[in-house]
Amino acid sequence: MSTNTPENRSNRKLLISGLLVVLISINGILIYMNYQKAEKTEEQAEIIKVKDVELENQIKIYEALKADFERQSQELSAMGLANDSLEAQIATINSDLQELRGFRKRSYSLADQRRFRDRASAFEKQLQEKDQEIARLKEDNEVLFTENTDLKTTQTRLSDSLTTMRSTNAELNQQVRLASRLETQRINVNIINQRGKEKDDADNEYRAKQVDKIRIDFKLAKNDVAKQEPKTVYMRMIEPDGAALYNLTTGSGMFQIDGEDMYYTAKRDFVFDNTQQELSFTYNKNAEYKKGQHTVELYTDGFLIGKTTFVLK
Incomplete structure (x- = not known):
């Protein structure tokens, strides 16, 4: 215990x-x-x-x-x-x-x-x-753009200048062309009968039955601008019904005036010498001529250089 x-x-x-x-x-x-x-x-x-x-x-x-x-x-x-x-x-x-x-x-x-x-x-x-x-x-790119813009501006100016120059040249050429256009001082129309005798009427009126051939004499005016070179003069004899006499066997053909085709009755070549030279056409229709007013037109270098009329009764 x-x-x-x-x-x-x-x-x-x-x-x-x-x-x-x-x-x-x-x-x-x-x-x-x-x-x-x-x-x-x-x-x-x-x-x-x-x-x-x-x-x-x-x-x-x-x-x-x-x-x-x-x-x-x-x-x-x-x-x-x-x-x-x-x-x-x-x-x-x-x-x-x-x-x-x-x-x-x-x-x-x-x-x-x-x-x-x-x-x-x-x-x-x-x-x-x-x-x-x-x-x-x-x-x-900005520099290139600026240069390109300047270049385009220059090109545009040059193009405009060239266009203006071409336009001016074209105008000058046209003025020279117009100034060099030949003109006739006078045109005489005579008839030649079947016996070969010519008849000249101051009023250019003749009897149709007497006409065998028609002689057209003309004199060129002086032109100091026109080139002295070979040229061709075309004659159109237009009958009273408005049609030009046309016969291939007598030397007729076609030429252009202002881009349009026209029939000519006869043509002849000559050398322009700026001496007021005299030229002529003698045309034989080889058929009876129509009565009424006939028109004679003369063309050279694309220009109408003279025109006259005569009447056949």
């Missing part, structure tokens, strides 16, 4: 105190470990949050890079320049964007962050260099 001695009571107190100390220590350790665990969890959550923010920022940087490279591609296309290298850059950035967006579902490590930051820096450097190149190209 144990005795409840003072010594035993003292030992029990010491044991209880020791147990309490141990329990308190264990509890403190557990509280500290729980605190550490919670702190670590919060730290990991913060790290994950920071990584997510970094990832989204990196995605935005790549999207901005893509937009800038697409802008450069459009600017080069607008200048008509090839942009294959930029298209390759855009394809690479699209591939990187796809990889970055994939990290939303898996771990985005520090190594990944460094890798994409370095790649983004390289892209930004390339972007800056390409912007400088495009700026130089734009300046060159």
Whole structure:
């Protein structure tokens, strides 16, 4: 039977105190470990949050890079320049964007962050260099555009001057052509009967039955502008019905006046020498002449140079 001695009571107190100390220590350790665990969890959550923010920022940087490279591609296309290298850059950035967006579902490590930051820096450097190149190209294009505009303006002025010169030359040529037109000083119409005798009437009126041939004499006026050269004079004898006498067997044919075809009755060649030379036609119809007023027209170098009429009764 144990005795409840003072010594035993003292030992029990010491044991209880020791147990309490141990329990308190264990509890403190557990509280500290729980605190550490919670702190670590919060730290990991913060790290994950920071990584997510970094990832989204990196995605935005790549999207901005893509937009800038697409802008450069459009600017080069607008200048008509090839942009294959930029298209390759855009394809690479699209591939990187796809990889970055994939990290939303898996771990985005520090190594990944460094890798994409370095790649983004390289892209930004390339972007800056390409912007400088495009700026130089734009300046060159502006210079070329200005030079081309000046050249076109000069060409337009030269073309206008040439047109004006041609117009002036054409006007001068026309004036010279008009000034060099020959003219007749007089035209006489005589008839030749079947016996070969000529008859001249001041009124140019003759009996149709007496006419075998018709002789037309004319004198050319002086013209110092006209070239002294071989020429051809065409004679049209127009009957009362308005038709020109025309017979291939007697030398008739066709010529042009102001772009229109006209029949001539006879023609002859001569050399104009500006001496008021006299020329003549003798025409034989080889048929009876119509009664009424006949008209004689003379043409040289495309101009009517003389005209007269006579009447057959």
